[in-house]
Amino acid sequence: MLSSIKSIGTNIPGALLVELVKDGTLSPRQAPHYAELKGPTEDSVKGLAQIAVALASNPRAACEMAGAAGSGSGNGHGPP
Secondary structure, eight states: OHHHHHHHHHTSOHHHHHHHHHTTSSOTTTHHHHHHHTOSOHHHHHHHHHHHHHTTTSHHHHHHHHHHHHTTTSSSOSOO
16 A cells, blocks of 8 residues: 555656645645655756745745755655
């Protein structure tokens, strides 16, 4: 079951995560979890950064998203 969830997460492009947050399908707190499943890839970091820009009207959410993008994946498997 866990491998199925990870497989889904690793296959969601960063640009799609942005659109899912913009239209309310995913919350700003859910998107980083899906991005983290991809690991510290360029696509996941760009997606998180784009979500942070889109959420500029919500400073707290934007800071959370920018922090997630800047820390790699935040799951302990990326570079120190």
